[in-house]
Amino acid sequence: MIEFLxxxxxxxxxxxxxxxxxxxxxxxxxxxxxxxxxxxxxKFPGEQSTSLRLLKRILNTLWVVLGLIxxxxxxxxxxxxxALTDDFKIVLYIGVVLALTIIAASTANMWFxxxxxxxxxxxxxxxxxxxxxxxxxxxxxxxxxxLCLLAFPSLKGVAQTALGGAGVLALIAGLAAQEALxxxxxxxxxxxxxxFRIGDLIKVTDAMVGxxxxxxxxxxxxxxxxxxxxxxxxxxxxxxxLINYDMGELKCCERIEIGISYDSDIDLAKKIMQEECERHxxxxxxxxxxxxQEGLPVVKTALIQLNDxxxxxxxxxxxxSYNDSFQLKIxxxxxxxxxxxxxxxxxxxxxxxxxxxxxxxxxxKTN
Numbered sequence: 001m002i003e004f005l006x007x008x009x010x011x012x013x014x015x016x017x018x019x020x021x022x023x024x025x026x027x028x029x030x031x032x033x034x035x036x037x038x039x040x041x042x043k044f045p046g047e048q049s050t051s052l053r054l055l056k057r058i059l060n061t062l063w064v065v066l067g068l069i070x071x072x073x074x075x076x077x078x079x080x081x082x083a084l085t086d087d088f089k090i091v092l093y094i095g096v097v098l099a100l101t102i103i104a105a106s107t108a109n110m111w112f113x114x115x116x117x118x119x120x121x122x123x124x125x126x127x128x129x130x131x132x133x134x135x136x137x138x139x140x141x142x143x144x145x146x147l148c149l150l151a152f153p154s155l156k157g158v159a160q161t162a163l164g165g166a167g168v169l170a171l172i173a174g175l176a177a178q179e180a181l182x183x184x185x186x187x188x189x190x191x192x193x194x195x196f197r198i199g200d201l202i203k204v205t206d207a208m209v210g211x212x213x214x215x216x217x218x219x220x221x222x223x224x225x226x227x228x229x230x231x232x233x234x235x236x237x238x239x240x241x242l243i244n245y246d247m248g249e250l251k252c253c254e255r256i257e258i259g260i261s262y263d264s265d266i267d268l269a270k271k272i273m274q275e276e277c278e279r280h281x282x283x284x285x286x287x288x289x290x291x292x293q294e295g296l297p298v299v300k301t302a303l304i305q306l307n308d309x310x311x312x313x314x315x316x317x318x319x320x321s322y323n324d325s326f327q328l329k330i331x332x333x334x335x336x337x338x339x340x341x342x343x344x345x346x347x348x349x350x351x352x353x354x355x356x357x358x359x360x361x362x363x364x365k366t367n
Contacts, residue, residue, distance in 0.1 A: 011074050022067040029059045040110070051106040055099060062095035090151045097151075101144030108136050127197040127215060131187060134217045183218045186234030190215055196244045201322055203243040204232065245322035251284055254317050254325035256332060259310035261346040266311065269345045270301040273315045276335045282328045286318040310348045 033056040040052065069088045076084065112133035119126040196202050196212055202222065203209045210224035220237050222230045245252060256277065260269050277283060277299040285298050305312040317332070319325030340347060 015071060015074060018067050018070045022063050025063040026060050029056055029063070051102055051109070055102045055106070058095065058098050058102065062091070062099075065091050066095075093151050094148050097144060097147045101140060101147075104144075105137050105140045108140060109133065112136070125197050127194070128191055130198060131191045131215050131217075138217065180218065182235035183233050186238040187215060187217050187220075189238055190220065190234060195242065196247070200244055200246040202245070204237060204240050208232065250321045251286065252319050252322045252325040253286075254319060254329045256315045256317060256329055256336075257304070257312055258333075258336060258340075259307065259312050259348060260340075261310060261348040264311075264345045266303055266313070268343060269313055269340070270303075272339045272343060272345065273313060273332075273336055274299045274301050276332050276339060277315050277317045277328075279335075280317075280328050280332055282319055282324045282331075284318040284320050284324075309350065 033052055036052050066088060069084055069091065072084055112129055116126040116129050116133070119129065190196070198212055198215065200212050201210070202212060204222075208222065208224070208230050210222040210230060212220060213223050213229070214221040215234075217234075219231050219233050222232070224230055256273070258269075258273065260266070274297055278297070283298065287296060287298060299315050299317055301313060301315045303311055304314045315332075317325065317328055319328050337347070339345075
């Protein structure tokens with residue numbers, strides 16, 4: 001035993017140092033991860049630490065792989081030591097590049113989030129910064145992947161070409177026929193021309209109405225009134241004719257239409273609708289000075305259509321915002337229906353006349 005220890009003393013010391021180094025590095029990585037996670041939670045409470053967990057796994061894996069390569073020096077021939085050294089350098093290079101890429105992306109992401117939060121607190125528009133955050137993150141990860149490719153001789157030429165600019169153009173040309181590029185360009189158009197911003201209330205279709213919560217390189221996210229998130233590709237939303245309720249003046253006109261029967265009093269129905277609308281606390285007086293001097297009513301009502309079994313009366317009401325006008329409409333519809341019932345104004349419903357024809361036939365039986 002003593003002879004064995006004397007013979008392999010240097011190898012045992014070398015192996016012990018490598019194993020201890022791996023353990024120490026993993027412990028330091030864990031402590032670093034806990035510290036960074038606490039700092040992130042302090043600045044951004046409730047934020048998930050996905051990137052930090054990924055960084056921890058990469059570093060721990062890197063230490064193990066490098067340790068295994070270092071221990072391989074003990075069992076392989078000296079002729080393989082040069083190859084092991086090259087592998088050690090490649091693994092170390094890739095690990096460091098990946099770690100720095102994640103650190104750079106996380107730092108940029110946290111900086112943008114902090115700045116976006118400040119803009120929201122100061123009631124400034126954060127749309128451009130939110131979109132720019134995605135652009136910066138994509139560039140960081142793209143450069144990190146290209147730098148990793150430089151470690152492999154067979155892919156080194158491709159990476160150098162891409163870094164030189166020709167590869168980027170080739171990638172863009174390759175994506176030109178893809179929907180992904182259309183979405184990216186659509187996102188750039190949204191940020192540049194600003195048909196809507198983060199926080200705006202928009203209507204794309206009758207089924208897609210809500211507030212814009214995020215604009216990414218690929219899609220726009222809106223939260224509807226059912227608290228559901230609707231994800232719309234930028235290439236699609238750029239083609240749609242959308243309504244932005246928060247662009248320009250916030251006041252909104254709501255047209256309230258109710259059908260009455262032909263036997264009902266039109267003037268009484270118009271008077272009831274006008275009174276109920278003007279009585280609502282959310283009604284906005286949108287009359288001009290001249291209209292006020294002429295004594296025109298706050299709410300205009302008119303018979304707009306003669307249908308097969310009803311007459312449609314419309315009231316034009318104004319609210320200070322889309323939310324006010326929507327609340328006004330649903331409240332007034334109920335109050336108008338109750339007034340109609342009291343005043344004898346009939347809201348028609350379809351009538352059907354059923355004619356039943358019976359035939360009595362006498363059958364004679366012959367024996």
